[in-house]
Amino acid sequence: MSWLSSFWRQLPMRAKVGAVLLGIFILAAIIGPLVASYAPGYQNPSPSLSLKPPSAQYLLGTTQTGQDVLSQLLTGIRLTLVLAFLVGAIATALSVLVGMTSAFLGGVWDEVLSLITNVFLVIPALPLLILLLGYLPNRGQTPTIIVLAGLGWQWGARVIRAQTLTIRNRDFIAASRESGEKTWRIILFEIMPNEVSLIAASFVNTVLYAIGASVALAFIGLADLNSWSLGTILYWAQAGQALQIGAWWWFLPPGIAVALIGTSLVLLNTGFDELGSPRLRASRGSARIAGHRVWATDPTPVLQQLIGSPGRVYAFFHSFSRSSLLDNSTAGGELG
Amino acid sequence: MNPILEISDLSVAYRSAEGDVRAVEQVNLSLHPGEVVGLCGESGSGKSTLAYGATRLLRPPAVVTGGSVRYYGNRITQGGNPVDILALNKKELHALRWREIAIVFQSAMNALNPVLRVQDQILDAIQAHLKMPRSEAKEKAATLLDLVGIPRARLRSYPHELSGGMRQRVMIAMALAADPEVVIMDEPTTALDVVVQRDILAQIVELKQTLGFAILFITHDLSLLLELADRIAVMYAGRLLETGTANEIMREPAHPYTRGLLNSFPSLRGPRRELVGIPGSPPDLRDPDPGCPFKPRCNYALPSCSEVDMTLARVVGAPGPEHLTACPVVNRQEVLS
Secondary structure (H helix, E strand, C coil): CHHHHHHHHHCCHHHHHHHHHHHHHHHHHHHHHHHCCCCCCCCCCCHHHCCCCCCCCCCCCECCCCCEHHHHHHHHHHHHHHHHHHHHHHHHHHHHHHHHHHHHHCHHHHHHHHHHHHHHHHCCHHHHHHHHHHHCCCCCHHHHHHHHHHCCCHHHHHHHHHHHHHHHCCHHHHHHHHCCCCHHHHHHHHHHHHHHHHHHHHHHHHHHHHHHHHHHHHHCCCCCCCCCCHHHHHHHHHHCCCCCCCCHHHHHHHHHHHHHHHHHHHHHHCCHHHHHCHHHHHHCCEEEECCEEEECCCCCCEHHHHHHCCCHHHHHHHCCCCCHHHHHHHHCHHHC | CCCCEEEEEEEEEECCCCCCEEEEEEEEEEECCCCEEEEECCCCCCHHHHHHHHCCCCCCCEEEEEEEEEECCHHHHCCCCCEEHHHCCHHHHHHHECCCEEEECCCHHHHCCCCCCHHHHHHHHHHHHCCCCHHHHHHHHHHHHHHCCCCHHHHHCCHHHCCHHHHHHHHHHHHCCCCCCEEEEECCCCCCCHHHHHHHHHHHHHHHHHHCCEEEEEECCHHHHHHHCCEEEEEECCEEEEEEEHHHHHHCCCCHHHHHHHHCCCCCCCCCCCCCCCCCCCCCCCCCCCCCCCHHHCCCCCHHHHCCCCCCEECCCCCCCCCEECCHHHHCCCCCC
C-alpha cells in the first residue's frame, strides 16, 4: 500500500482532482440505486406533485409525471458508467491486440491489420451507430456495447502500433531476444510496461467517447427507454419539453453529471504520463523548498533568499497594502 | 590582484526525504583572471555540484544553503562592486551566463543537438548573447572554428559527421562564442583517448593565452591537472582538503588524501615502485561525522581529527602563501613519511 500512497503524492494536482471526482461518481454508481428514496420510474399519481422545483422532499424536483429526478439520477449513473467502462475495456483490449500484433509481427500481418485500422479510422462513427442501432431489433445494453466497442478501438490501435514499432527496435528488446526470451514474454514483460501510460490513456479516452456516444444515442431514443441512464433521463426531459416549460431541474442535473464525468476523465488522463515513465516522474516540475515552490527551469534556489522573501501569492496581495510603500522606500536607500 | 570569481563558504545540498545530502560544504575557492584552476576529486566528491551550484545551474531538489559567489568581471560591474551570483534574478543570470561565465559540458555527444548543423548551433549561442547581424555572426562562427582548429567547411556538418575530438572542440568553440571571462570545463576530455586529449589541452592553453579567460577545470584525473593547471584544489566528500600551485601539489603534497591520489598512478621516470591505492570508500554525505571526512580512511588520523573545523590554513613550512590545507596533522608539522 505504501507504493500506492507514494504514487498518489507524486500525482499532479489536476489528476488528483480528476480521481476524486471520478471516485464520487463511481461511488454513486455503486450505492446510488440503494439510497435512492423512490423507484426512478414511480409516477406519483397526485397531479400536484408533477413538475415540482427542488424542495426538501424532492431534492432535485420532479418530472412531468411526478417522478423524482434525484432517484433517476442516482439510478442512471450506474448504467451509463457500467456501459462506458465495459466499452472502454473491450475497445482497449482490441486496440492493444491489433496494435501490438501488427507492429510486432510486421510484414503481411502489419499490412492487413493496418489496412483494417485505417478503414475503421475513416468510418464516421456516430451516423453508423445510429444506422446500426436503428435497425437492430433488440435495443438493449449489449448491442450498444458491442457496436460502440467495435467502432472505438482504431485510434488506440494506431498509436500503440507506432509506439510498439519504436520500442521493438531498441537494444533492450534485441538483448532479451538474444537471451532467449519467448515472444509472448517479450511482448508482455518488456514492451507492455513501456506502454502502460499509453494504454491507460487510451482506455480513459475510449471511456470518455463511450459516455458521450451512449448519452447521445439515448437522447435521440436509440436505447432501451425502459431502463434508466443519464441519456434516457435527458430523452424523457426532452420529450416532456422540459426546456420549453423552464423545468431546469429536470435536464440540468443529468447534463452536469455527464459534463463532470467527462471532466474527471480528462483530468485523470494528465496523471498517466507519469505512470509509465519513472524519469518523467522524477524530473517533473517542481520541488518545495523552505515553503516555496521551485520549478526545474528556475535557477538553483538559494536558501537565504527563499527564507527572506515572501511567497509569490503573498507578495501579490502585499503589493496592494499600505505597508508595501515602506518596502520600496528601503529599497531606494540612496535617496535618503 | 582581484580575483574574477570568488566562491566563499559555499554550501550546496540535495533535499531528499531522508534529509539533506550535503554535497558541497563551506567551500572557498577563487579564480584569478587568466588563471587555470583545477578542481579534482573522485566521483561524487561534489566537484561538479560546486561548479554548477556556483553558477546556479542545478535543478531542484538541489539548493544553495549558504555562502556567496562574487563575480568581478568588468563588463558587469563597470569597475564597481562585485555582483553576488546567488542574489541575481533570472534575467540577470541570463545576462551573466555564457557572456561572462561559459561552460564546456561533459559529454559533447549529448550536448550537441544531433539534428542541427554545427553552424546553426554556434549561431544560436552567438545570437542569444550578442547583438550582431547574421552575416557577421556567421563570420564569427567561422572564426571560432578556426580558433579551435577545425576547417571552416565543417560548419555545414551535422554532429554525427564529426569525430569525438572534433565535437569536443566544437563545444569549446561554442563556449568561447561570447568572449567569456570565465570558462568552466567539466571533464571536457574524459571520453577521449590520450592523444586527442593532449591535442585539446594544448589548444585550450593556447586559447587561454590569446583570449585571456580564466578556466575552472573539473576532472578526476590529477595527473592531467599537474600538467595543465596553475593552481589545484583537491576535493573530497564535499570539502576542499588542499589547495596549492600545481608544483606544490606535485612535489610536496600536504594532505594524506592528496598523497594517496599521487601514489595511485605510476610516474614515468625513476625506479619502479608498488602503486598504493586508498583503501575504503567515501562517507555518506547525508549524515556526515564531524571533523575531517577523510578520517576513516586516513593512515595518520588522530583523535583530534574528529574535531577539526576543516578551514584551510597555510601549510607549515610551505614556501608559498597559497599552499593551504585543512589537515590538522600536517599543520601541526608532524613528520609524515
